Amino acid sequence: MLSSAFLQAVVGRRSVYQIANRSPISDQEIRHLVSTAILxxxxxxxSQSTRIVLLLKEEHRKFWDNASNILKAKIGEDxxxxxxxxxxKGFRNGYGSILFFEDPEPVQALADKFPAYASNFSIWAEHAxxxxxxxxxxxxxxxxxxxxxxxxxxxxxxxVVxxxxxxxxxxxxxxxVFGEPTGSAREKECLSVEDRILVYGE
Known part of the structure; x- marks a missing residue:
């Protein structure tokens, strides 16, 4: 039995590909979510090396129009x-896109300051x-x-630059990529918990 709203949110998060150019919350609320995550x-x-660009409405559609044109030129019309x-087109149909970046400067600064861990900082930045x-x-x-x-x-x-x-x-x-759902997530098949978790000391 789920004991918290957080765990319920974890279970509820899924990949949803059928989305519309609408949002049940305001742009200000979306921006607040982004600000909360970055803070x-x-x-x-x-190190706080993650950077974010939030694209809404026409800016979102511009991104996916440009991405489509680039992809078409790369792989060919057919x-x-x-x-x-x-x-x-499904991505373009959405309301917005959040682009996630890494700024290498804070990561390199840590590598210079702590050379014993230098090879790990880029990995840890990916985790963050x-x-x-x-x-x-x-x-x-x-x-x-x-x-x-x-x-x-x-x-x-x-x-993007x-x-x-x-x-x-x-x-x-x-x-x-996000928008108001117009369809449900695909059925998810989960591997056995027993095959993926080892517990000692119970």
Missing amino acids: HAPSCFN AFHGPTEQKM NAIHQYILWTALSEHGLGASLQHYSPLVDSM EQWNVPAKWELKAQL
Whole structure:
């Protein structure tokens, strides 16, 4: 039995691909969720290296129009048409996208300061970035938005830098697409808990 709203939100978070260009919460509330995640998500040595760009409405659609054009030029018209084109249109149909980046400067500063751990800081930064992604994915779900996490780097990196004045040094990691759900999540098959957890001391 779930004992907290947090665990219920964890269970409720799923990949939802059928979304519409609507949101049950205001833009200000969405921005508040993003601000809360960026302020309170943990990071190694409190490095705070995650960066976020929030794209709403027309800016969101501009991103997916540009991404579609780049992808079409990369793989060719014939390969693009069909399932790939429909998938990209599905993302465009959403209300917004959250772009997650890493700023390498704080990570490199830690590597210089603690050379014994230098090879680990980029790995730990990836962990922190993923925590930001998970917090916002779960929070959007809890507020009635469907979302899915996408990865179109490095294909779209230069386009993002040019279109939204993003520092070229920032490294794009993922794109969280969201909108009002128009369909349910796919059925999820879970592997056995017993095969995935070892417990000692009970």
